[in-house]
Amino acid sequence: MTTIAMGEMEQLRKEADNLKDQITAARKAMQDTTLQEAAASINVVGRVQLKTRKTLRGHLAKIYAMHWSTDSKLCVSASQDGKLIVWDSITTNKVNAIPLKSSWVMTCAYAPSGNLVACGGLDNMCSIYNLKGKDGNVKVMRELAAHTGYLSCCRFLSDSEIITSSGDCTCVLWDIETGTQKTIFAGHQGDCMSLAVSPDFKFFISGACDFTAKLWDIREGTCRQTFGGHESDINAIGFFPNGNAVITGSDDASCKLYDLRADQELITYQDSSIMCGVTSLAPSLSGRLLLAGYDDFNVNIWDTLKAERVGVLAGHDNRVSCIGVSSDGMACCTGSWDSFLKIWN
Amino acid sequence: MDNGMSSKTHNANSILLARRTVLQLRTEASRERMKVSKASADLMNYCTEHAMADPLLVGFPTSDNPFKDKKPCTIL
Numbered sequence: 001m002t003t004i005a006m007g008e009m010e011q012l013r014k015e016a017d018n019l020k021d022q023i024t025a026a027r028k029a030m031q032d033t034t035l036q037e038a039a040a041s042i043n044v045v046g047r048v049q050l051k052t053r054k055t056l057r058g059h060l061a062k063i064y065a066m067h068w069s070t071d072s073k074l075c076v077s078a079s080q081d082g083k084l085i086v087w088d089s090i091t092t093n094k095v096n097a098i099p100l101k102s103s104w105v106m107t108c109a110y111a112p113s114g115n116l117v118a119c120g121g122l123d124n125m126c127s128i129y130n131l132k133g134k135d136g137n138v139k140v141m142r143e144l145a146a147h148t149g150y151l152s153c154c155r156f157l158s159d160s161e162i163i164t165s166s167g168d169c170t171c172v173l174w175d176i177e178t179g180t181q182k183t184i185f186a187g188h189q190g191d192c193m194s195l196a197v198s199p200d201f202k203f204f205i206s207g208a209c210d211f212t213a214k215l216w217d218i219r220e221g222t223c224r225q226t227f228g229g230h231e232s233d234i235n236a237i238g239f240f241p242n243g244n245a246v247i248t249g250s251d252d253a254s255c256k257l258y259d260l261r262a263d264q265e266l267i268t269y270q271d272s273s274i275m276c277g278v279t280s281l282a283p284s285l286s287g288r289l290l291l292a293g294y295d296d297f298n299v300n301i302w303d304t305l306k307a308e309r310v311g312v313l314a315g316h317d318n319r320v321s322c323i324g325v326s327s328d329g330m331a332c333c334t335g336s337w338d339s340f341l342k343i344w345n
Numbered sequence: 346m347d348n349g350m351s352s353k354t355h356n357a358n359s360i361l362l363a364r365r366t367v368l369q370l371r372t373e374a375s376r377e378r379m380k381v382s383k384a385s386a387d388l389m390n391y392c393t394e395h396a397m398a399d400p401l402l403v404g405f406p407t408s409d410n411p412f413k414d415k416k417p418c419t420i421l
Contacts, residue, residue, distance in 0.1 A: 330405075
């Protein structure tokens with residue numbers, strides 16, 4: 001590097017360090033209490049005991065992802081047996097069994113309208129399927145290709161827009177109609193593993209292998225906030241139901257809650273007896289419970305305000321890879337490497 | 346470092362990245378923040394307000410469970 005360039009690098013490095021210190025100090029200045037202290041006067045919720053009500057059998061290999069339809073009845077799952085299955089969770093019937101071009105699928109999503117599903121994985125693409133085609137056959141509607149790394153997660157904003165996260169360290173907002181990238185969200189310094197859209201559809205959050213979570217403004221295309229603190233990859237991420245907080249799950253065996261307006265971590269959900277990574281998470285309807293899936297085949301249920309474990313869902317014979325609470329809050333669905341999905345309430 | 350980039354390009358990229366990082370940090374540093382006491386109170390209030398409508402938290406009668414097992418039929 002030239003001396004001039006080295007000088008500028010050094011200057012920029014110093015300014016970056018100063019700004020990081022400023023952010024740390026500004027966050028500290030907001031700490032007039034902790035969530036733990038503020039919640040001291042409320043009681044831990046009683047033991048939560050959920051039972052398996054349905055087992056969805058049909059996949060022939062590990063299940064990597066599942067997503068509820070907004071009707072709280074249908075759900076879609078993706079397995080490395082190369083199939084996307086749309087289930088009626090109440091009757092356990094398979095409504096659609098969609099064969100995939102690539103069996104290395106890592107994520108799936110149901111559009112809010114119920115008309116489309118999407119999936120993707122090691123093919124680096126997000127494939128969109130129309131469930132409501134004229135002749136009744138489910139066909140690929142679009143293949144969204146541009147990522148240079150695996151597709152880790154995808155979520156529809158509507159039938160015309162979808163957001164994807166990728167092992168190429170970026171997230172992308174796509175126009176499904178034209179199959180083009182509308183916005184590229186760059187900034188993470190590690191594979192993006194998971195994303196979640198805010199309840200008002202204005203923002204989304206991403207969790208990555210750089211141990212941080214980022215909040216993005218969908219229309220502005222900018223990163224508004226970055227949250228650190230985890231000591232390993234963030235595998236799972238979700239919004240607290242009021243949209244003002246974010247929950248992350250990591251390979252460091254903990255989940256964390258970050259408040260968006262205080263711009264900092266408020267509480268950590270961890271226990272010395274839990275030593276394996278968090279794979280997936282979903283809050284209950286009120287946000288008071290956090291259901292988190294772990295590598296040790298269990299789901300732990302946490303009281304989000306007291307950070308105490310209040311229940312366990314034990315029933316899978318392998319890693320719980322995905323979890324979702326239906327929109328009406330009536331049931332939780334878990335998907336596992338044991339090839340089964342279970343419905344609990 | 347053998348990826349076809351000249352060392353000039355590599356250095357130019359490093360500086361661009363560093364500049365972008367600083368710009369991003371400036372944006373993040375300048376945002377408004379709320380006190381933890383208010384943020385915590387809002388979370389707690391939301392939980393309380395919605396508790397009774399949270400089926401997994403408060404439970405519900407078996408008769409209202411769409412996932413309940415159907416009673417076995419008896420053939421008369």
